[in-house]
Amino acid sequence: MNYNFKLLEDVLGNRITTDEFECALYSTDLAPLPGIINLLFKTTPDAVVRPETPEEISEVMKFANKNRISVTPRASATSALGGCVPTRGGIVMDMSSMDNKIEINEKERTVIVSCGVVWKKLEKVLNINGLALMTYPSSSPSATVGGWLSSPGCGVGTLKYRRVHEQVLGMEAVLPDGEIKGYSEKENHKFLGSEGTTGIITMVKLKVRELPESVSPHLLTFDSQEKFADVIQELVELKPFNISYANRAYAQMMKDVQGDNTNPDFEFRILVVFDGNKKEVAESVKKLYKIKKSGGIGVEPAELAEEEWGDRFNPMRIKRRGPTLLAGDLLVPLSRLNTVISKLGKININGLGIEGSVVSENKAIVMPMYLTDERKFMDFIFALRHLKKMNDIAVSAGGIPYGTGLWNSPYVNKILGGEGLKEKTGLKKKIDPHNILNPDKYLGAKLAIPSLVFHPKMYGLSMFLAEIAAKPLRFVGLIK
Structure with missing residues (x-):
């Protein structure tokens, strides 16, 4: 369909493009899309706009609402769930130029x-002024404020200071009809974690903290998964700033990326980080020492712990291990972490890497990842079936997939809960009656054929059939 985008040139000047090559760059996010998706959705936008002010965003939304054109907000595309990938063409709104204010x-x-300021830049500016963020994403060098606030919001520091959503004191957002409106702390829930489906966040007010006087990272290793799972729960009681972990296969992938030919000499490792004033940190380290003495725990040199902590902003360097890395993203009860990891290990995947973090007193993120090759159609398509198994393992343990986007839409009822889904759906219909903003995401696909394909029962059936078909295909060597 042809739209008169020239009307937007008066507002945006050269910050709008309909060039096919440029638009194609916005047809995917961090993860590759199987070609079959292009049969279900129009993933290449008709136009890309780069607004610099809320007023420009407002004009774009008024134009889109009048012409019934979908708008897909996009920040740095650091997610792999398809949340910022268009499904109906339309307009992609690149928010990266909305980065002119830190007050x-x-x-x-x-x-x-x-909203377009990246978290690492914000942290640097705060540090210069003796302050620091309470929590931030591991993708801080590229993730933007608005992008991460539109996600579930768990990251580095969440264990101590809770989800970033709880640090938002107010915000400004542009609604689907173009209205620019301010919202109080009590009203933030309309937009936080909603993946850009109800409004476009333009500015936020965040709580921050004093720059910690002391930071103390410690790297522990374990020869047994059971010991790892027991100790990680003990560590939570010490109230550290952050706890992250990884298994041997993940560590091996990282060594391969770095060109290190040595093999990891552990089954699991934990990086635990304390921060605060010197006295507070010293007391926590003393308690940690008692846990270390319990046996079955290796302790890496302080220099290695510091290096690992310094690398927390580079988790995606593992993608260089490719050619293609696929990963699940699960939020599970901490008490079931050992069970979840054991079940993941029973999936027929060679070299399944697992890394994650503890995000609250009773919840943990688990990211299982494995290698495939998107250039090999059969291998790639059949490799995707493992993602459903991973999500099902999380659900069976009382957890959920972390985030919805497009790929996890069959689980939206599990993720939001029946009442939550009803509330969010009602809000979407009220704020965006024409389904302009980021359609087919978060609350499930609405287009006829995709809604059937991503229906939980149909999705489950297709993955079940894929599993049956995979056995003879693997036997004859057509897939791995």
Whole structure:
């Protein structure tokens, strides 16, 4: 369908393009899309816009609403769930130019920041002023404020300071009809974690903290999964800033990326980090020492722990291990972490890497990952079936897939819960009656054929049939 995008040139100048090559660059996110998706959705936008002010966003939304054109907000595309990939063509709104404001109030310990500012830059500016973020994403060098606030919001520091959503004191957002509106802390829930389906966040006010006087990372290793699972729960009681972990296969992948020919000499490792004033950190380290003495725990040199902590901003370097890396993203009860990891290990995948973090007193993120090759159609298509198994393992343990986007839409009822889904659906219909903003995401696909394909029962059946078909195909060597 042809739209008169020239009307937007008066607003945006050269910050709008309909060039096919440029638009094609916005047809995927961090993960590759199987070609079959292009039969279900129009993933290449008709136009890409790069607004610099809320007023420009407003004009784009008014144009889109008048012409019934879908708008897909996009930040740095650091997710792999298809949440910022268009499904109906339309307009992709690149928010990266909305990065012109960082206003710090040292007395209140707050910051007002534009949605396009990346988290690492924000942390650097805060640190210069003696302040620090409470929590931030591991993808901080590229993830933007608005992008991460639109996600579930678990990251580095969440264990101590809870999800980033709880640090938002207020915000400004542009609604689907183009209205620019401010929202209080009590109203933030309409947009936080909603994956850009109800409004476009343009500016937020965040709580921040004093820059910690001391930071103390410690790297522990384990020869047994059971010991690892027991100790990680003990560590939570010490109230550290962050706990992350990885298995041997993940560590081997990282060594391969770095060109290190040595093999990991552990089954699991934990990086636990304490921060705060010197006295507080010293007391925590003393308690950690008692846990170390319990036996069955290896302790890596302090220099290695510091290096691992310094590398927390580079988790995606593992993609270089490719050619293609697929990963699940699960939120599970901490008490069931050992069970979940054991079940994941029974999936027929060679070299399944697992890494994750503890995000609350009773919840953990688990990211199982494995290698495939998107250039080999059969291998890639059949490799995708494992992602459903991973999600099902999380659900069976009382957990959920972490995030929805497009790929996890068959699990939306599990992720949001029956009442939550009803509430969010009602809000979407009220705020966006024409389904302009990021359609087919978060609340499930609405187009006729995709809604059938991504229906939980049909999705389950197709993955079941794929599993049956995979056995003879693997036997004859057509897939791995």
